[in-house]
Each structure stands twice: as structure tokens, then as C-alpha cells.
Amino acid sequence: MTMTSYLPDLGPITAPQLPDHFAFWDYCAKRELRFQCCSACGQWRHPPAPVCPHCGSAAVEWKLAPSRAELFSYTVVHHASTPALRGHVPYNIAIVAFPDLVDIRIVSNVLDVPPQELRIGMPLQLVWQEQAPGRVLPLFVRAKATA
Amino acid sequence: MSSASPVRESQRACIVGIGETRYTKRGEQADRGEWALACEAALNATRDAGLDPRNIEGLASYSGDTSLPWLMQHALGIQHLRFASMVWGGGGSGACGSLAHAVAAVESGQAANVLVFRSIVQRPGSRYGEAGGFSEVPQIDLLAPFGMLMPASMMAPSFMRYMHEYGIRTEHLAEVALAFRDNAQRNPRAVMHGLPLSINQYMAARMIAEPLRLYDCCQENDGACALLVTTAERARDLPGKPVRVLSAQQGGNPGWGSATMGSHTMPAAEYGWGNGEQLSNDLYAAAGVSPSEVDFAQIYDHFTPAVLMSLENFGLCGRGEGGDFVAAGKIRRGGSMPLNTAGGLLSEAYIHGLNLVAEAVRQLRGESTSQVPGARVGLVTAGIGSTPISAALLAA
Numbered sequence: 001m002t003m004t005s006y007l008p009d010l011g012p013i014t015a016p017q018l019p020d021h022f023a024f025w026d027y028c029a030k031r032e033l034r035f036q037c038c039s040a041c042g043q044w045r046h047p048p049a050p051v052c053p054h055c056g057s058a059a060v061e062w063k064l065a066p067s068r069a070e071l072f073s074y075t076v077v078h079h080a081s082t083p084a085l086r087g088h089v090p091y092n093i094a095i096v097a098f099p100d101l102v103d104i105r106i107v108s109n110v111l112d113v114p115p116q117e118l119r120i121g122m123p124l125q126l127v128w129q130e131q132a133p134g135r136v137l138p139l140f141v142r143a144k145a146t147a
Numbered sequence: 148m149s150s151a152s153p154v155r156e157s158q159r160a161c162i163v164g165i166g167e168t169r170y171t172k173r174g175e176q177a178d179r180g181e182w183a184l185a186c187e188a189a190l191n192a193t194r195d196a197g198l199d200p201r202n203i204e205g206l207a208s209y210s211g212d213t214s215l216p217w218l219m220q221h222a223l224g225i226q227h228l229r230f231a232s233m234v235w236g237g238g239g240s241g242a243c244g245s246l247a248h249a250v251a252a253v254e255s256g257q258a259a260n261v262l263v264f265r266s267i268v269q270r271p272g273s274r275y276g277e278a279g280g281f282s283e284v285p286q287i288d289l290l291a292p293f294g295m296l297m298p299a300s301m302m303a304p305s306f307m308r309y310m311h312e313y314g315i316r317t318e319h320l321a322e323v324a325l326a327f328r329d330n331a332q333r334n335p336r337a338v339m340h341g342l343p344l345s346i347n348q349y350m351a352a353r354m355i356a357e358p359l360r361l362y363d364c365c366q367e368n369d370g371a372c373a374l375l376v377t378t379a380e381r382a383r384d385l386p387g388k389p390v391r392v393l394s395a396q397q398g399g400n401p402g403w404g405s406a407t408m409g410s411h412t413m414p415a416a417e418y419g420w421g422n423g424e425q426l427s428n429d430l431y432a433a434a435g436v437s438p439s440e441v442d443f444a445q446i447y448d449h450f451t452p453a454v455l456m457s458l459e460n461f462g463l464c465g466r467g468e469g470g471d472f473v474a475a476g477k478i479r480r481g482g483s484m485p486l487n488t489a490g491g492l493l494s495e496a497y498i499h500g501l502n503l504v505a506e507a508v509r510q511l512r513g514e515s516t517s518q519v520p521g522a523r524v525g526l527v528t529a530g531i532g533s534t535p536i537s538a539a540l541l542a543a
Binding site: 007010013014015016017018021025045046047072073074075076077078079081082085088090091093094095097103104105106107108109115120131135137 | 276277278285286287288289290291292293294295296297299300303304305307308311353354355356357358359402404408410411412413414415418
């Protein structure tokens, strides 16, 4: 199924610069949301980083994110900060938390909820969208009431 | 008030001069450029201090100031440059951090007279509402694809959560904007002087990134500001009234990343707080004063909710009480905690926060256009949400 992406391709500014981030985006391209998990102490971390902030180990596994997600906070952006966004305001930016993990959140968008219905704490479900060739984004929709 | 510093009293740091250029709207001084503005502010600060600019021995700035040390050494004729530093951090989070560097330099004897400065000419392509100015944020790939591209949208989720947790309302944000604009009406230097703001104008202004309306966001300006820092001993030989730096500190709570990168990692319970609490504790401990001894504050107001969060972080009211505090009129002239008495970054000018330090100095000299009677101790904060932020406590 083809789907118009929520926001358009915003160009080079969106490219990863830190080598630590490359694997994260490579997994996203395969439609897998994975976070780093320390092989030594078992603590999860995100954004990707070269060592574990809990124990200092560089040994890492990339584990699948838990499916349970919720809206931790958000904003609705009305000002188009680049010409590419002009036809797309207002759009939301969501801070998505994973209640099964401690202090791991991602910045994303919620696709199917009008601004006035966004609520902190609302359950969300992961979906994938290709924003540009090779750039597949983890995005969210409202979770079904009886998940 | 007792000093917690091991430095001898004669060697303690003082601000002995302040200097500013004209503050204008963005682009009005582009033909002069940042170097020229930095030099003008520097010369005004040395004149204010009664010092020969050639006797400056140290330079401190922050946030990628383009007036590089060798340019300043050349233009000011500095004879014996012994110290030069640049504080990390975007925006104005380093305003008091650069002061902290100057304090460290003079108190350790590395340099006798240190100039702290910040010069801004807002260039096209680096406007705060424009994407593209964030190539220096190495984790931008986790933000930009989702449309998080400007400071307002980077900070807004934190403000949203804060308002949600503590029942902060739009009216509370409006009170901050209106109070500072009111102060600007008495300050001829303020870019918003002669432009009073009504609650109706505030509410009718366009939304930028919820909960931030236009007047919740700071201005874009051209201008420069400078401070001259030296020791108490040397200050005795100068004509002006020195303002003591009780403490100047940098810091950031654990888990806080650069601005919104903290969205990923900061402790959930702190998400709506900003990250000033640890810094605040260090600041008061080093100064040997308590929040109850603060007579006024100049709070970093890049956005109005940051002011409420900072009031709480720096102990000027209790956690979650920022809204009620401002609604009671306490931050206005004549209130118990007058804030941003020159108009702040929202209404005087956004010189990345260094003009807040200059206004604190004026207050402690008794020279503010919204003078707080008997002002003895003032708090200045710089930034919130990013890491590291900074703050200072100054005393007459």
C-alpha cells in the first residue's frame, strides 16, 4: 500500500551524522524499531551512544522496542520553518514514551489524531512511512481501545 | 550573608563596567557586522569601568560568537592577552557561563581584567523560525524528519508537559509577556519601547508551536553587550561602584541533552521542570545566600513558560507554583520578585541573555529604569532545557 508521508522530505538536514546512529536508521529501513541494550548490564538506552551510561560497557545488542507506547507530550506546529512545510501546517510533533522502558522516548508524529484530540497519556501504535527513498520513519497512530 | 568561596575577599570578582550598543530589530545593523558591534560594546564597557581597553587581559564569550579573540585583540589594542574562552551551548545558555569563566580567570590570577561579550547580527538563514541553523546539533537526524526544526518546536513539548502537570494556563504565560513589555515602556533602550502589549493583542497573535503564541517567543535582534570583570582589589582603584559576583555557575541535570534531545532521555518526572535544579543548588551554596535573600531576578526568557519553570527551579516559588506566583502580580514592578526589569529578551532585546546581566548590574547600582528600591542581591539565569545552562548571583 502506498501512503503519502505525513511530512515531506526535508533534505540533507535530516541525514544522520553520528556513526552511532547509522544502525538505528538501517533497522528502520527494515521497519524494525530497535534500541540499544547494554550486553553487560542489560540497561536500554536511546539515542544511540558508543558506551552505556550506566556501566561504561561498549558491548551492545539492538533489541526490538516494546509495542506498548503512549503520548508523553506533544506540540502542534503552526509556523512553517522551511518552505517545504508550508502546505503541511498545522502538524503535530509527538514525544512517544514506552511504558515498559525507563526514560526512553522518541520524537515522532501521530498520523490520525486531530490536534484538539491529542491527549498526554493516550496509547499509541507504531506504523511505518517512507518519507524519502531509503528513509523510513517510525510514526504512530491511535492504539485500538482493546489492544 | 557569608561567602562560601575560599578565595580571599580582595581577589573576589566584581563587574566594574557594562557596555551596550544600540539594540535594534533584526537586520538593522547588518551593514556594520558583529565585530564592529562587539568592539563598540567593549569600548563602552571599558569607558564605564574607567579602564584603558588596552589593559584588557582576557576575553570570554559563548554560543559561537564570531568576534574571535584575535580580532578583538587587534581592534582593542590589547597589550597582554592572557586568557580567552568560549562556552559551549546554543542560544544564550552560556551567558552566565562566560561570566563564570571570567570570574575563574580573575580569581585565579590568570588575567586581571576580563571582557565578557556577545554580539549578534541576525543573518538571513539563521532566523529562529527557520530550519537550517542546526547543522551543529549532531543528533538532528532524530528530530528533523518529524518537523522539529526550530527552537520553538524543540522546546514546546517540554512546556506542554509542564503546563499539563501543574495546571499552568495561557493567562499565566500572557502575564509574563505583558509584565516584561510593561517594563520595556520605561526603558528607552528596549526595542519594544513605545509598543505596549495588551492581553487582547497577546491572545489574538498567531500560534507558533502550541502552547507558544507569537508573544511567548523572544525577539530577533542586532546588538552587542559587554561586561568588564576584575578583582575587588583592582575595583577599588576604579571610579565606579563595583557589583560583586557571589557565584556564577554552569550545570545541567543528568539525562538532559541538548535542548530537545533531552526529550529522549531526561527523567520522566523532570520533563516539565527544565534542568535547573542541580545548578540552582550549586549556585546558592557557592554564594552563601538563600533564595529568600534575592531581591529581584533577570530570568532567561527565550519563551514565557521558561520563566515559570525557572522561578521554580531557582527556588523563588515552590514546584508547580509558577502560574499562581505570576498571577498574583509578584513579578511586576512593585511586586515581591520583580523580573526582567529592562524588558527582558522578550521586550528589551535578545542579545543571547547577556543584556540580562547588564540589567542586574544596573539594578545593583541603583540605575535601572524600573529600579527595585534597596536592591542588594540579584539572580540572573541563562537558558533552560539544554545542557549546560548557567546562572549567577550578584550583589551590590
